[in-house]
Amino acid sequence: MATTMTPAPAPARTDQSSDQAADELIPNDLVREAVPSPAGPAEAQDMDLPEPPRVPLPRGVQVMHMNWRQIEFMFRWRRRLGDVFRANAIVAGGPTVTSHPEHVKSLFTANPDIAPSLTAESPLLPIVGPGSVLTANGPRHLRQRRLLLPPFHGEAIERYTRMISEATEREIERWPVGTPFALAPRTQSITLDVIMSGILGVEGKPQRGTPEYGLRAAVKYLAAASTLPLYQLAELLNLGHEEPVGIQKRGIQILDKYTYGVIKARRQVTDLEDRTDILSLIMRARTEDGEPLTDRELRDELLTLILAGFETTANSMAWTWERLTRTPEAYDRLRDAVRSDDHADEHIEAAIVEAMRVRPVIPAIGRRVTVPWRLGDYTVPAGTPVIMSILLVHHREDLYPEPFAYRPERWLGRKPGTYEWIPFGGGTRRCLGATLAMAEQRVVMDAMVRRLDLEAADPAPEHVNHRNVTMIPKRGARVIVRSRH
Numbered sequence: 001m002a003t004t005m006t007p008a009p010a011p012a013r014t015d016q017s018s019d020q021a022a023d024e025l026i027p028n029d030l031v032r033e034a035v036p037s038p039a040g041p042a043e044a045q046d047m048d049l050p051e052p053p054r055v056p057l058p059r060g061v062q063v064m065h066m067n068w069r070q071i072e073f074m075f076r077w078r079r080r081l082g083d084v085f086r087a088n089a090i091v092a093g094g095p096t097v098t099s100h101p102e103h104v105k106s107l108f109t110a111n112p113d114i115a116p117s118l119t120a121e122s123p124l125l126p127i128v129g130p131g132s133v134l135t136a137n138g139p140r141h142l143r144q145r146r147l148l149l150p151p152f153h154g155e156a157i158e159r160y161t162r163m164i165s166e167a168t169e170r171e172i173e174r175w176p177v178g179t180p181f182a183l184a185p186r187t188q189s190i191t192l193d194v195i196m197s198g199i200l201g202v203e204g205k206p207q208r209g210t211p212e213y214g215l216r217a218a219v220k221y222l223a224a225a226s227t228l229p230l231y232q233l234a235e236l237l238n239l240g241h242e243e244p245v246g247i248q249k250r251g252i253q254i255l256d257k258y259t260y261g262v263i264k265a266r267r268q269v270t271d272l273e274d275r276t277d278i279l280s281l282i283m284r285a286r287t288e289d290g291e292p293l294t295d296r297e298l299r300d301e302l303l304t305l306i307l308a309g310f311e312t313t314a315n316s317m318a319w320t321w322e323r324l325t326r327t328p329e330a331y332d333r334l335r336d337a338v339r340s341d342d343h344a345d346e347h348i349e350a351a352i353v354e355a356m357r358v359r360p361v362i363p364a365i366g367r368r369v370t371v372p373w374r375l376g377d378y379t380v381p382a383g384t385p386v387i388m389s390i391l392l393v394h395h396r397e398d399l400y401p402e403p404f405a406y407r408p409e410r411w412l413g414r415k416p417g418t419y420e421w422i423p424f425g426g427g428t429r430r431c432l433g434a435t436l437a438m439a440e441q442r443v444v445m446d447a448m449v450r451r452l453d454l455e456a457a458d459p460a461p462e463h464v465n466h467r468n469v470t471m472i473p474k475r476g477a478r479v480i481v482r483s484r485h
C-alpha cells in the first residue's frame with residue numbers, strides 16, 4: 001500500500017498518560033494532531049456548503065471494488081477526492097466516507113436519535129437477526145446495552161484472566177516447532193473457548209454430546225467455510241435481507257439448531273438464579289412489561305456475542321504477529337522488554353495498539369444522519385449514511401507520521417486518542433467486548449512473547465481478505481515456531 005499524502009506540520013501532543021510508565025517512557029512525536037475540520041449537525045450558515053465530491057464510477061463497479069478491494073478503493077478515492085467523498089456502494093443511499101477525527105467525534109458524541117448506527121443495515125443483519133444489540137437502534141438498543149454492559153465491565157473481565165491464560169497455555173502447547181502453520185485458526189480456538197466460557201459458563205472445552213459442544217463445532221465449521229470465495233458471493237446475495245438466503249441460510253440453520261438446543265437445555269436447569277454466565281443473566285432479565293426475552297431474542301443476542309467476539313479478537317492477534325514477524329526490530333524490542341520484565345506491560349500494549357492501528361479488523365463503521373450534517377468543507381443532507389473509515393483515520397499522515405510503518409514505540413508513554421484510534425468504534429455503539437478483547441490480547445501476547453520464538457513463514461507481508469465486515473490476514477498469519485521456552 002502506498003499513499004501520496006503529505007504530512008502536515010502539527011504540534012506534538014501533550015495529553016500523555018499520567019501513570020508511572022509515562023514518567024519513564026517519554027512520548028515521542030510519532031503521534032500528532034489532525035488539522036482542524038468543523039463537523040456536526042449543520043447550522044444555518046452551513047447549508048450553503050456544497051455536497052462532497054462523488055466517486056465517478058457506476059454503482060456496480062463500486063460495489064465489487066469496495067467488497068473485494070476495500071483498501072485500494074478507500075485510499076484511491078481519498079487521494080483523489082480528499083478527506084470526505086461520496087461513494088455508491090454497500091449501503092443504500094450513497095454513503096459519504098469521512099476520515100477526519102473531528103467528524104468522527106461529531107458522530108460518536110451525537111444523540112443516537114440523530115445519528116443511529118448503520119449496523120441495522122449491514123451484512124450482519126441476516127445472520128444475527130434484527131433483535132440483537134448490534135442491529136437494534138433507539139430505545140431497544142439502549143435497553144439491551146444496559147443489560148449487557150455489566151458482564152463486560154472491567155472488573156467482571158478481570159475474573160476471566162486466569163481462564164484466558166489456561167486456554168492459551170493449552171493451545172500453545174500443541175503448536176508444532178519448525179513447521180509453518182496459520183496462526184488465526186489457533187488464536188480462534190483460544191478466543192472461542194473464552195467466549196463460550198464467559199457467555200455459556202462452560203469450563204474449558206465443552207463436553208462431547210452437549211448442545212454447547214455442537215454449537216462450538218458449528219461456529220468453527222462456519223468460520224472456516226466463510227473463507228471460501230463462494231461464501232463471499234453468498235454474502236453479497238444476502239445484502240439488504242432481514243433473513244438469510246442461499247448457502248448462508250443453510251449455515252445459519254446449522255447454527256440455529258445448536259443455539260436453540262443450548263437455550264432449551266438452559267431453560268430446564270434449576271439453578272438459573274445462581275449462575276453468573278451471560279446467557280443465564282439475559283435469561284433472568286425482564287422487559288419493562290415484565291416479559292422475559294423470547295427464544296428468538298435470546299438466540300439473536302447469543303449469536304451476536306459469539307460471532308462478534310471470537311473471530312475479531314483472534315484475527316487482531318493474528319495481525320499483530322503478522323506485523324511483528326515482519327518488523328524484526330519491533331519484535332526484538334518487545335521480546336527483550338517482556339523477557340527482562342522491563343515495562344513488559346507497556347510494550348505489549350504498544351504492540352497491540354499499533355497493530356490495531358495499521359490493521360483494524362473492522363475497517364469501517366457507519367451512522368445514518370437524520371439531519372443535515374457538516375463535515376468540514378461540505379454539508380450532507382438528512383438521511384445520508386456516513387461511513388467512518390477506520391482504516392483511513394488510522395493512516396492519516398498528519399496524525400501518524402510514517403502511517404504505514406508498524407512502530408509500537410509511538411504508544412510508549414501515551415494512550416491512544418478517543419477519535420484518532422477507533423478500532424472499537426465509539427460513543428453509545430462502542431464495542432461492548434472491547435475490554436474483554438484487550439484482556440485476551442494482552443494475556444495471549446504475553447504468553448506467546450515469553451514462550452515462543454516466531455518467524456514469518458514467508459517474509460512478504462500478507463494480503464488482506466475481506467470477510468463480511470472484517471479485514472483479516474489472507475493466509476491466516478502463517479508463522480513458524482523456531483523454539484519454545
Ligand code: HEM
Nearest residue numbers: 134308309312313316362365424425426429431432433437
Ligand atoms: C479485537 C476485537 C474486536 C474488535 C476490533 C471489535 C470491533 C467492534 C466495532 C468496530 C464495533 C462497532 C462500533 C461502532 O459502530 O461504533 C463493535 C461492536 C460490537 N462488538 Fe466488538 N470488536 C471486538 C471484539 C468483541 C468482543 C470480544 C465482543 C463480545 C463478546 C464484541 C461484541 C460487540 C458488540 C455486542 C457490539 C455492538 C455494540 C452496540 O452496537 O452497542 N466485540 N465491535
